[in-house]
Each structure stands twice: as C-alpha cells, then as structure tokens.
Amino acid sequence: xxxxxxxxxxxxxxxxxxxxxxxxxxxxxxxxxxxxxxxxxxxxxxxxxxxxxxxxxxxxxxxxxxxxxxxxxxxxxxxxxxxxxxxxxxxxxxxxxxxxxxxxxxxxxxxxxx
Amino acid sequence: xxxxxxxxxxxxxxxxxxxxxxxxxxxxxxxxxxxxxxxxxxxxxxxxxxxxxxxxxxxxxxxxxxxxxxxxxxxxxxxxxxxxxxxxxxxxxxxxxxxxxxxxxxxxxxx
Numbered sequence: 105x106x107x108x109x110x111x112x113x114x115x116x117x118x119x120x121x122x123x124x125x126x127x128x129x130x131x132x133x134x135x136x137x138x139x140x141x142x143x144x145x146x147x148x149x150x151x152x153x154x155x156x157x158x159x160x161x162x163x164x165x166x167x168x169x170x171x172x173x174x175x176x177x178x179x180x181x182x183x184x185x186x187x188x189x190x191x192x193x194x195x196x197x198x199x200x201x202x203x204x205x206x207x208x209x210x211x212x213x214x215x216x217x218x
Numbered sequence: 219x220x221x222x223x224x225x226x227x228x229x230x231x232x233x234x235x236x237x238x239x240x241x242x243x244x245x246x247x248x249x250x251x252x253x254x255x256x257x258x259x260x261x262x263x264x265x266x267x268x269x270x271x272x273x274x275x276x277x278x279x280x281x282x283x284x285x286x287x288x289x290x291x292x293x294x295x296x297x298x299x300x301x302x303x304x305x306x307x308x309x310x311x312x313x314x315x316x317x318x319x320x321x322x323x324x325x326x327x328x329x
Contacts, residue, residue, distance in 0.1 A: 135315055146306060147261075147319040154315055162316075194260055198315075205249055205310065207317060209260035 107131065110195050110210035117182070117189070117217050125180045125213045127195035134200040136178035137207065140164060141192040150193075153178055154200060182215065190217045224307060224323040232328050237294040239323040241307030242287075248310050250283060250290050251317065255304045264292075264305075299329045 108129040117123045127136065135154050139147040149162030153172040167186025172178055178197075182189045192214050196207040225240045241250070249268045253261040267274045267283045267290065274281045280293040294301055304324050308317040 139319075144322075144324075146321040149316065149318075152316065192258075196261075200315070205251065205266055206263040207261075207308075209262070211260045212258070214258070 108195060108197050108208055108210040110193075110213050112213060113211065115213055115215045117215060119217055120184045122181055122183050123215065125182070125193055125195075125215070127178045127180065127210060128176055129178075129197040129208070129210075130176060131197055131199075131208060132175070133197035133208070134175070135198040136172070137196040137198070138162075138168070138170065138178070138180045139194045139196065141194060141212075147194060150180065189215055191215060224305070224320045226323060227321070228324045228326070230326040230328065231297055233297060233299055235297055237297050237301070237325055237327070239292050239305055239325070241290045241292070241320055243290075243307075243309050243320075244288065247285075250281075251308045252279075252281060252290075252292050253306045253308060253319075255306065255322070257303070261306065294325075297325075297327045299327050301325060302327045 111126045137152045138150040141147050148164050150168050151159055151162055151170040153159035156172055156175050159170050159172050167183055169181045192212050194212045195210040198207045223242050231237050249266050251266045252264045254264050255261045265276045265281050267281050278295045283290045304322045306322045307320045
C-alpha cells in the first residue's frame with residue numbers, strides 16, 4: 105500500500121509537556137509538510153521540507169520543531185512553548201518533479217491538551 | 219496568511235441538486251487546486267486548473283477560473299449524500315512548493 109501515515113490518531117498532552125507526532129510516507133516524495141487545522145478553519149502551514157536535512161518555517165512555526173533525517177519521515181514536535189496546541193495536525197507530501205503539484209495527505213492526528 | 223477565501227462558508231442542498239462554491243484569491247497564481255475533506259479526515263485532491271485554463275471537468279466536477287477577477291468556482295452536479303464534506307481551494311502563489319489554503323465551504327447534501 106502506497107501512502108502517507110500519521111500516528112497516533114489521538115494524542116493527549118498535559119500542559120508543559122513536549123509531544124512528537126509521527127509522519128511517514130512511502131511515495132518516494134521529496135517534499136513534506138505539516139499543517140495545523142482549527143475547528144471550522146482552513147489549513148495553516150507550520151513547517152515544510154523540500155529535501156532531506158533541510159526544512160523551512162511556514163506561517164505559524166513558533167512553538168514547533170521538526171527534523172528530516174530520512175526521506176520517508178518528517179516528525180513534528182509540539183513544544184511547551186506552543187501556547188494553544190489543541191488542534192488537528194495534518195501531514196502531507198508531494199513530488200518535486202516538474203508538473204507535480206498535488207499534495208497527498210495523511211489521516212491526521214488530533215492533539216488535545218489537558 | 220489566507221490567500222483563498224471560499225464562499226459560501228456553508229451550503230445545504232437536497233440530493234440531486236447542483237452545488238456551487240466559489241474561491242477568491244489575492245495574488246497571481248500558476249495553478250489553483252480543489253481539495254475535499256471528510257469530517258475528521260485528511261484532505262483528498264479533486265482537481266487542478268492552471269492559470270492558462272478557463273474550465274476543467276472531472277466526472278461530476280466542473281471547475282472554472284477567472285484570473286482577471288482572481289476567482290474560481292467548483293460545481294458538483296447531481297449531488298449525492300456522500301458528497302457531504304468540506305471543500306477547500308488552494309493556490310501556489312508563493313512558490314511551487316507551498317500551497318495556501320482557503321477557509322473552506324462546508325457542504326451538506328440531504329438525502
């Protein structure tokens with residue numbers, strides 16, 4: 105099965121704790137993305153990576169960190185510095201070949217801060 | 219920053235009717251895409267229209283693009299209850315690597 109997976113599906117965190125969300129893809133895509141979605145809202149870009157060992161901040165990177173040590177994996181850490189982390193987090197990937205514009209999304213992780 | 223804004227925010231129609239949702243954006247684009255999201259799930263790509271295209275069809279979907287008005291519309295014909303979802307437009311205004319998503323239209327198709 106080719107695709108993009110996220111785990112866990114649901115995650116609960118106590119205030120002051122860091123948590124890491126997993127994103128894995130076997131589509132051989134170079135580019136990967138993390139988005140945040142709040143209820144009834146669109147997607148906001150947190151971080152993206154165009155290639156292994158390189159990543160860029162998106163529009164709302166404060167309080168988040170990422171790594172891209174492998175092509176297949178792009179984990180997101182929500183740190184205690186993120187003041188309002190309760191949200192739905194979506195990971196996506198995309199081929200960087202010419203003419204490839206579609207992003208493929210994982211099923212999402214719903215994070216709740218208790 | 220929000221590049222695309224969808225209109226209406228919510229739409230409720232009867233099964234069999236057509237559903238039209240609109241997207242406006244602010245800056246020049248290379249292409250515009252439409253995505254669908256079922257409740258609590260990831261997004262699924264529906265269709266892409268390039269800036270030099272005016273209309274595109276895919277099954278029951280019809281997308282139009284008016285670059286002079288910086289707007290696009292998505293028409294779903296003969297709607298089904300299974301079409302109930304949120305629909306988002308996305309543009310590549312900043313770069314070919316990034317998409318900027320609108321706030322979405324929530325479509326409810328009543329059986």
